[in-house]
Amino acid sequence: MGKVSTFSPAQQAENTTSKVVAALERLSEAFRVLLWQEATRYGLSPIQIQVLTFLLHYPEEKRTVTSLASYFNMTKATISDAVKSLEQKNYLTRKPSATDTRSHTLHLVKEGKAIARKVEKFAQPLEETLATVSEKEQGGLLEQLMQLIYQLNQQEVINTQPMCFNCQFYTVKRGHYCNLIKTSLKPADLRVDCSQFELREEEA
Template sequence: MNCFAYFAADTLVMDRSPFNPDEQNSSNDMLLMAATERVSEAVRVMLWEQAKDYGLSPIQLRVLLFLESHHEDMATGTYLSREFNVTKATMSDVVKVLIEKKLVQKKENATDVRSQVLKLTAAGKKMAAATGQFAGKLLPYIESLDAKQKLMLKEVLLGMIFHLYKEGVVNTQRMCYNCVHYSLQQGRPFCALLQIPLVKETLRMDCPEHVLNPEA
């Protein structure tokens, strides 16, 4: 499967529901769509349970985890609203609560004195460290897969995410497929920045060196 190609949806007839068991039992396309939703729901449940235990909403917890692991250039309300596909007003409310809970604070932007960035407080860092494994119940299964299965699953999932990005369902993706450093060397995918071939083993989903290619 070549996940750099744009995925056609002509195998799915859109007036049929993948959540109908009869459709699933007669079409693996439908079953896989329903199974993807089931896994997504399970992750949402684990996120909700973890957030509730710490007195947060799911999106508040996700913002904490994002701030803990990403560069401060991304730590603005505008960027976070794009990252989590919510309005600026909604993200402003999220940030306000996190500040009130003394988990986040606003600091001057070192590269732009006209704006501020969000940073975790000591309490925020402690909470992020304690909650970052909210989906840990799924990890043992993934670890049990052999190397070939993991690489196949990685390629499929990255391809699905890129397809959703191309369809405008998700706004921000820092992956190889839509980066200006993605190139072809002797007809094969290559990272011009890191000077490495982009094979299954080296593909990234959230790259710190990512620069968006607006034409991707």
């Protein structure tokens, strides 16, 4: 007899791991629902909303099709289609890279920034729900989720993320420690996306 599916209610009743996987699936569904609701409201696709939000907050050197594809674990073709559509909607423009003439950086125009600030609020229901949980509990949850993301990075299920556990400055010294700022980190201090991130050499 083959292994019982983790999505079987009978399996979940007896297996905590299956219940956690099922709970994570429910959360991913909530994220998708919120994205689709916002996308429908503004005549965009979910990935277009994610691209707009990314371009609103990340520095110019990361605002490329290649960086977006890596960040969202999608093909360059998929990202290019989303970018082309946003270009046609007059939300962004391309500019030749100063360091690579074969590459372009993406820039939101005034209208693009305005719509990006509206659609990025799609995650507010999740934020409001988490706000009811204590900071200590949030920190513990963050730590566990980052461990899970790290393991998925190691298994090459998703691309390596610019977070503490993958960074050359991160180490464990009776807890989490950052060698860049020479400071111990509480779970709530850990970063999923750090602007000072440098990939650990053995993972580069």
